[in-house]
Amino acid sequence: MNKGINLISLEARKIAKEQKVKGKVKSASFVFVGVFIVMACLVIGFVIILNQKFKNNGKKITALENQIKALEKNESYLVTIADRVRHVNSILESRKAYANSMQDLEKIYVEDLNITGLDFGAKGDMKIEGRCAGVACLTELNNKVEEIKAENKYKEIVFETVNRTVDGRYFINLDFKK
Amino acid sequence: MSQDIKDFKINPEKIKTTLEEYLIPLVAIFLVVLGVVFLIIPKTRQIQEARKKIEKQEKTISQLSQKAAELSSLSEAELYENSRLLLDAVPSEKDFYQTLVMSKQIVSENGVFIEAFKFTPGEVSTQSASKKLSPLPIEIDFNSPFENLKAMIENIDKMLPLVTIDRIKFGTVNATESGSLADFSGKISIMSYFGPLPKTLGKPEEPLPKVSSQDRETVETLKNYKRYEPLAASEGEEVITVGKENPFPF
Numbered sequence: 001m002n003k004g005i006n007l008i009s010l011e012a013r014k015i016a017k018e019q020k021v022k023g024k025v026k027s028a029s030f031v032f033v034g035v036f037i038v039m040a041c042l043v044i045g046f047v048i049i050l051n052q053k054f055k056n057n058g059k060k061i062t063a064l065e066n067q068i069k070a071l072e073k074n075e076s077y078l079v080t081i082a083d084r085v086r087h088v089n090s091i092l093e094s095r096k097a098y099a100n101s102m103q104d105l106e107k108i109y110v111e112d113l114n115i116t117g118l119d120f121g122a123k124g125d126m127k128i129e130g131r132c133a134g135v136a137c138l139t140e141l142n143n144k145v146e147e148i149k150a151e152n153k154y155k156e157i158v159f160e161t162v163n164r165t166v167d168g169r170y171f172i173n174l175d176f177k178k
Numbered sequence: 179m180s181q182d183i184k185d186f187k188i189n190p191e192k193i194k195t196t197l198e199e200y201l202i203p204l205v206a207i208f209l210v211v212l213g214v215v216f217l218i219i220p221k222t223r224q225i226q227e228a229r230k231k232i233e234k235q236e237k238t239i240s241q242l243s244q245k246a247a248e249l250s251s252l253s254e255a256e257l258y259e260n261s262r263l264l265l266d267a268v269p270s271e272k273d274f275y276q277t278l279v280m281s282k283q284i285v286s287e288n289g290v291f292i293e294a295f296k297f298t299p300g301e302v303s304t305q306s307a308s309k310k311l312s313p314l315p316i317e318i319d320f321n322s323p324f325e326n327l328k329a330m331i332e333n334i335d336k337m338l339p340l341v342t343i344d345r346i347k348f349g350t351v352n353a354t355e356s357g358s359l360a361d362f363s364g365k366i367s368i369m370s371y372f373g374p375l376p377k378t379l380g381k382p383e384e385p386l387p388k389v390s391s392q393d394r395e396t397v398e399t400l401k402n403y404k405r406y407e408p409l410a411a412s413e414g415e416e417v418i419t420v421g422k423e424n425p426f427p428f
Contacts, residue, residue: 022199022200025199025200025203025204026199026203028203028207029202029203029204029206029207030203032206032207032210033206033207033210035210036210036213036214036218039214039218040213040217040218043217043218043221043222043225044221046221046225047221047224047225047228050225050228050229050232051228053232054228054231054232054235057232057235057236057239058235060239061235061238061239061242064239064242064243064246064382065242065382067246068242068245068246068249068382069382071246071249071250072379073254074249074252074254074257075249075379075386076379077252077254077257077258077260077261078249078252078257078386078387078389079376079379079387080261080264080265080375080376081257081260081261081264081387081389081393081397082387082388082389082393083373083375083376083387084261084264084265084267084268084373085264085389085393085396085397087268087311087371087373088264088267088268088340088396088400089393089396090311091268091311091340091342091371092340092396094342095335095342095343096342096343096344098331098343098346099328099331099332099335102327102328102331102332103328105324106324106328117348118348118362119347119348120345120346120348122344122345
């Protein structure tokens with residue numbers, strides 16, 4: 001077995017090892033302190049910048065709030081408009097179609113027809129009771145009913161009853177269903 | 179052996195040097211660790227909190243800027259006109275006297291004869307606590323030729339304040355001379371509406387209420403409706419404001 005001969009004395013080797021450890025400790029401490037200083041500077045710098053930004057933002061918010069307060073009148077008008085429009089829409093949606101019923105009643109009116117009873121339903125239904133003087137009146141009434149039927153405004157239009165009297169008059173019951 | 183013990187001497191210089199060489203870096207490292215624990219970590223948390231606060235502030239700034247820009251772009255005169263129009267359409271206060279006068283006016287203007295009035299004012303209050311619309315029903319016993327009744331029903335649909343016809347109940351239908359429709363009599367139930375105004379404007383950062391193009395169309399339609407103006411208040415009548423200042427200039 002080949003064994004090398006170390007000519008450096010044990011003391012000198014110990015000193016060299018000690019020096020190496022000392023160097024490492026020293027370097028580590030320099031690195032730690034250096035990194036710490038850099039980090040501390042960055043952190044403190046950030047804190048200062050963010051605080052400044054927080055203060056500036058606070059000032060901006062106050063300025064904007066004041067600007068909005070100065071325009072409070074416009075906002076109150078707008079809030080009123082939005083609120084009233086909502087109510088207006090709900091009223092308009094709840095309206096019943098009486099005006100249309102009146103128009104249709106006018107459309108079917110024929111000479112020699114006497115309306116004796118009338119009822120308007122909320123959804124636009126209409127019931128008419130009447131008396132036709134003769135067959136010509138009844139035919140004309142039927143033609144006008146057909147015209148309204150063609151407009152498809154009603155689901156069905158029904159002659160509920162048609163009664164002829166001995167004197168040639170016709171009593172009718174007409175039902176317009178929506 | 180005894181010779182070795184004799185030779186062993188405490189060298190203060192060596193100890194001092196060793197301390198300087200080891201202790202100072204170790205103390206420095208210890209101080210750095212303390213600094214990290216008591217300075218860097220708390221400050222980092224502070225930074226995170228500050229960033230959150232700033233993000234929140236920036237969101238608020240963005241909302242406020244948008245709101246301020248929107249408010250500045252609106253025309254005060256136009257807003258006033260539209261809000262007046264809409265308050266004419268749906269008044270904020272339940273005023274049954276005005277409603278009575280208005281109903282009578284509509285009916286008589288269209289040549290419909292009023293035989294009787296039935297009015298149910300309900301709770302007598304200027305402003306209801308509820309946000310909902312409160313209806314004010316009026317029942318009119320009428321007698322009218324067909325044409326006038328038709329005109330009245332059509333005009334009711336195009337007038338302000340907005341009213342709705344709840345029911346028409348025909349009573350007698352009197353035959354007239356040939357070629358014209360009968361004279362009608364019956365009862366017509368009309369609903370007039372009131373709704374209190376919102377009491378507060380909300381927080382400054384809250385967005386403005388949206389008025390859609392459909393809502394604008396509704397407003398334009400209402401402009402063509404006939405307005406029945408309320409009777410003017412008598413001169414010298416002082417308006418006394420009490421309590422918290424009303425943000426609504428009405």
